[in-house]
Amino acid sequence: MSILEVKELKAYYSTEKYGHIYRVRAVDGVSFQVHKNEIYGIAGESGCGKSTLLKAVSGLIKPPLEILEGEVAYNFDDKILDILALKEDKQRRQVRGVRISHIPQGSMSVLNPVRRIKKSFEDIVDAHQKIKDRTCFDKMVKTHLEALGLDWSVMHAFPHQLSGGMRQRITIALATILKPDIIFADEPTTALDVIVQRGVVQLIKQIKKEQQNTLIMVTHDLAIHANLCDRLAIMYAGKIVEEADVDIIFNQPKHPYTLMLLKSLPTIGDKSIRASAPGAPPSLIHVPSGCRFHPRCPEATERCRKETPELIQVGEGHRVACFLEEGSK
Amino acid sequence: MVFKKYIIPRFIQYITVLFIGITLVFIIPRLLPSDPVEHQLNRMTAQGQYLDPAAVEEMRETLQELYGLKGGLFQQYINYWKRLFIGNLGPSFTQFPTPVVELIKISLPWTLGLLLVSLMLSWVIGTMLGGIKVSFPNSILAKIMEVLAMGMRPIPYYIMALVLLIIFAFIFPVFPMAGGYSMGAKVGFNLRFILDLFRHAFLPIMSMVVLEIGGWFLQMRNVASNVVEEDYVVYAEASGLPKLKIIFRYIMRNAIIPQITGLALNLGFIFGGALITEIVFSYPGIGTLLYSAILAGDYNLILGINIFSIVGVSTAMLIIDLIYPLLDPRVRYQ
Numbered sequence: 001m002s003i004l005e006v007k008e009l010k011a012y013y014s015t016e017k018y019g020h021i022y023r024v025r026a027v028d029g030v031s032f033q034v035h036k037n038e039i040y041g042i043a044g045e046s047g048c049g050k051s052t053l054l055k056a057v058s059g060l061i062k063p064p065l066e067i068l069e070g071e072v073a074y075n076f077d078d079k080i081l082d083i084l085a086l087k088e089d090k091q092r093r094q095v096r097g098v099r100i101s102h103i104p105q106g107s108m109s110v111l112n113p114v115r116r117i118k119k120s121f122e123d124i125v126d127a128h129q130k131i132k133d134r135t136c137f138d139k140m141v142k143t144h145l146e147a148l149g150l151d152w153s154v155m156h157a158f159p160h161q162l163s164g165g166m167r168q169r170i171t172i173a174l175a176t177i178l179k180p181d182i183i184f185a186d187e188p189t190t191a192l193d194v195i196v197q198r199g200v201v202q203l204i205k206q207i208k209k210e211q212q213n214t215l216i217m218v219t220h221d222l223a224i225h226a227n228l229c230d231r232l233a234i235m236y237a238g239k240i241v242e243e244a245d246v247d248i249i250f251n252q253p254k255h256p257y258t259l260m261l262l263k264s265l266p267t268i269g270d271k272s273i274r275a276s277a278p279g280a281p282p283s284l285i286h287v288p289s290g291c292r293f294h295p296r297c298p299e300a301t302e303r304c305r306k307e308t309p310e311l312i313q314v315g316e317g318h319r320v321a322c323f324l325e326e327g328s329k
Numbered sequence: 330m331v332f333k334k335y336i337i338p339r340f341i342q343y344i345t346v347l348f349i350g351i352t353l354v355f356i357i358p359r360l361l362p363s364d365p366v367e368h369q370l371n372r373m374t375a376q377g378q379y380l381d382p383a384a385v386e387e388m389r390e391t392l393q394e395l396y397g398l399k400g401g402l403f404q405q406y407i408n409y410w411k412r413l414f415i416g417n418l419g420p421s422f423t424q425f426p427t428p429v430v431e432l433i434k435i436s437l438p439w440t441l442g443l444l445l446v447s448l449m450l451s452w453v454i455g456t457m458l459g460g461i462k463v464s465f466p467n468s469i470l471a472k473i474m475e476v477l478a479m480g481m482r483p484i485p486y487y488i489m490a491l492v493l494l495i496i497f498a499f500i501f502p503v504f505p506m507a508g509g510y511s512m513g514a515k516v517g518f519n520l521r522f523i524l525d526l527f528r529h530a531f532l533p534i535m536s537m538v539v540l541e542i543g544g545w546f547l548q549m550r551n552v553a554s555n556v557v558e559e560d561y562v563v564y565a566e567a568s569g570l571p572k573l574k575i576i577f578r579y580i581m582r583n584a585i586i587p588q589i590t591g592l593a594l595n596l597g598f599i600f601g602g603a604l605i606t607e608i609v610f611s612y613p614g615i616g617t618l619l620y621s622a623i624l625a626g627d628y629n630l631i632l633g634i635n636i637f638s639i640v641g642v643s644t645a646m647l648i649i650d651l652i653y654p655l656l657d658p659r660v661r662y663q
Contacts, residue, residue, distance in 0.1 A: 058567065060563075060566060060567055089572070092569075093569040093570075093571070093572075094569065095569065096566075096567055096568060096569030097567075097568040097569035097570075098569065101567075101568065102564065102567040102568070104560060104563070104564050104567065108560075109559060109560040109561060110560045110561050110563075110564040111561055111564075112561045112565070112578070112579055112582075112583070113561070113583065113657075113658070113659060114582055114583060114586075114656070114657060114658060115578070115582075123565070123568075123570055123574060123578070124568045124569075124570065127568070127569055127570045127571055127574070128569065158658040158659070160658070160659050171564075174568070175568075
């Protein structure tokens with residue numbers, strides 16, 4: 001059963017300069033489904049629209065970001081909720097933090113510098129289930145922190161007194177205190193060293209196991225994806241180019257871009273120079289015609305320059321957007 | 330611990346600033362080529378009176394004593410501090426026997442009343458409006474406020490003051506033209522006098538408030554519009570906190586910190602008076618006092634006002650330094 005279904009989502013950043021409107025096509029026709037209780041990974045280079053996709057899907061839309069078309073349907077307790085169709089801001093606020101929650105990118109600065117950690121917890125709990133009983137609230141936070149291996153004493157600290165890894169773990173605790181149905185993790189391990197990264201990944205795994213929630217993990221770090229995710233989508237220039245179970249992506253990738261990504265990964269003991277994709281990711285203002293990967297693709301044909309490939313099913317739960325696959329099918 | 334690490338260094342700094350400032354006030358006039366004692370004596374002899382040379386000499390001694398110019402430079406300096414500690418700033422030259430402290434005491438309440446009220450009013454209103462503007466950037470009210478603030482701010486103050494004066498005191502005589510209170514009014518703590526005071530202070534205060542709101546508004550808007558982009562505000566949005574809480578506890582709370590620094594600095598400058606306001610509205614105050622002292626070359630009075638100003642500014646800085654850790658915890662543990 002899917003808890004989230006995204007259909008043909010288009011989210012652009014629009015800016016006007018000298019009377020000309022520029023559109024950054026950060027998310028351009030993305031469709032995918034996330035099943036209940038799974039960890040769904042989204043991978044891609046910097047600037048391919050991963051973070052924008054998350055913003056759009058969680059309804060955090062602020063100019064210059066605009067949703068042009070598409071549908072984002074959540075399924076909470078068998079009730080379908082289209083977050084983009086909600087007219088009132090208040091209704092969206094009621095969903096955020098309880099049903100959907102965020103582990104944001106750059107957790108270094110997500111905690112209010114002038115508020116004690118405890119206040120941040122109070123704010124979020126009070127926003128959704130009015131705190132009536134202090135001791136009850138303390139107990140709730142305490143059990144949650146203990147489960148995550150955090151000490152109660154951090155509650156009285158200010159954010160600047162804590163280390164980066166500590167802050168990140170507190171943010172994770174904050175994001176999961178109300179046991180959300182679905183968690184969006186936006187590069188939760190970026191800017192942390194590998195030891196802290198490992199701690200964070202284990203923490204996320206543990207929470208997921210205990211609270212039985214669904215997790216959408218966005219990062220460019222394929223190692224994290226390989227460790228954590230059940231299914232993985234590869235994004236390139238605002239589109240999903242391949243989506244499959246993690247094993248299949250890593251063992252039998254179909255799309256030339258996925259192939260190149262995997263070829264660039266280092267292996268222990270292998271000292272040969274890794275191959276990389278030639279060129280640079282395209283500008284999202286002037287996207288290439290046809291298949292967006294064609295200028296960098298070694299197997300590009302005339303057709304790739306003119307037509308845009310659709311995501312097609314090539315195996316059990318394996319979708320690829322490439323004409324090569326269409327031909328071989 | 331906090332006392333030792335935070336308060337004491339700041340107190341030492343405060344004392345040092347005061348010491349240097351007051352010493353400078355001592356040195357600068359003594360670098361001037363003119364000698365006030367000779368000046369005074371010349372004025373007397375110029376009146377054509379015959380003066381006995383011995384009497385002149387005696388008078389010179391007395392004047393030097395009065396003006397603190399007796400003895401060598403070092404001796405003068407020691408005496409200067411001694412007199413300061415007992416609150417004696419010497420006599421005014423122009424209003425001869427009246428001590429400078431007495432003159433300042435008369436003018437200071439007027440200036441303080443005028444500037445404190447206008448500063449607090451403009452600060453509170455400007456800061457609130459700036460925060461609101463950033464929190465609701467697309468509302469029509471916010472846009473109107475911005476245009477108003479941008480348009481008002483460059484207006485020179487004296488033009489604003491004159492325009493208000495002409496409109497509300499001359500064309501529509503709602504408020505009095507000049508003065509701190511009505512001619513012949515009995516000074517006292519009663520309702521009638523207070524209302525009279527208020528009526529006289531209204532236009533000078535308005536003229537300052539109207540212009541200063543724009544400045545505080547723009548400054549708050551600039552800081553707050555950066556705060557809105559901060560991760561913690563975005564995250565608060567993503568966690569579904571109520572809008573009002575985000576505005577007050579997240580956006581305003583962080584953006585107000587530099588505003589408070591600005592407020593404290595301006596509080597210190599109050600002791601310099603508001604010269605133009607006082608002149609345009611003929612309002613009694615430190616500004617006018619200083620102005621006439623400069624015109625008449627009344628050194629003692631100028632120095633006295635300067636000392637008040639130095640003490641005012643540095644005390645304001647000390648206070649802001651001491652309360653800053655309460656506002657921004659990041660300062661606390663450094």
